[in-house]
Amino acid sequence: MDVSRRFPGRSILDGGCIALPWYLRVALDERRKFVKLDVLHLDDELRTRAAIGPAKLETLDFTRKTLDDPQALETIVTYIAETEMDEKPGRLDARWGLIFTNAEGQRLFSFYLDKFGRRAAADGYELNLHDGERLIDWLKSLDS
């Protein structure tokens, strides 16, 4: 999968070629080193006093699923790469955390999402997602 230019068959004139933020492109270009994905999920129904940032999410009572199936990892990386997004400062009320690690257990890439698939954070950058529902649907399918 070439994530340097998304939707390569489309041009800017027909609504395609939306560049991934450079830091995401760099991270996803390393995807061959991803051997494990930890999916953290904080209950969507939990009400919190203040929005939950990525660091806070990891201190709360989340559930964790660990995936090491290369096909599953490729699917979610592709979905992230194909999601339209732009960098926009703002708050994230994180409910999902996706932690990609290499064979040595080192974190290579972290991606956090709210429960709607509208806001995200990647390695400290704050993002607006335009069509993140597919990511949420895929993550929810892990529970079924």
Next chain:
Amino acid sequence: MIAPLYLRAGVRHGTLSVPAKAEHDFELAADYLGQDSVMREILVKAEHAGRALHLKVNCRDDDSYDPATRTVNWDPHSALETTSGGHQSPALGLGHELDHAVVDGRLAEAGADAYDPKYDNLEERRVIVGSEAHAARTLGEDVRHDHGGWTYRVDSPVDRS
């Protein structure tokens, strides 16, 4: 099944059970919040709810309400700095979560979970611009205009510094 420790060593306030170790902090916060008419009503509702509510204390800045277990998680020493630089006491955090807990179930079903770009969802908007803002004004605390904020430690549930 053995009940969790916090339920076994609890003090009943009507339908609201409070762990014995948190009773002092809870009383401080409840007396403080009771100065506000809206929070006073919420406290009464919590003590006369149709089903039991549980207060569970922690020391990891976790103020939240879990509808699945009807448990309010509260850190009595966790204050909040708002995104506009204001400050709110731990007690106000307790009031915020109790409002979620006592809300009528039908309200939650009526779109309260819908996305809100400023408050994250409509239920947070309802509480923050409603009871939380009302109590903040009564108690001389700062009002929030979003669902953001950063926690910091204070000595007492009614402290802000």
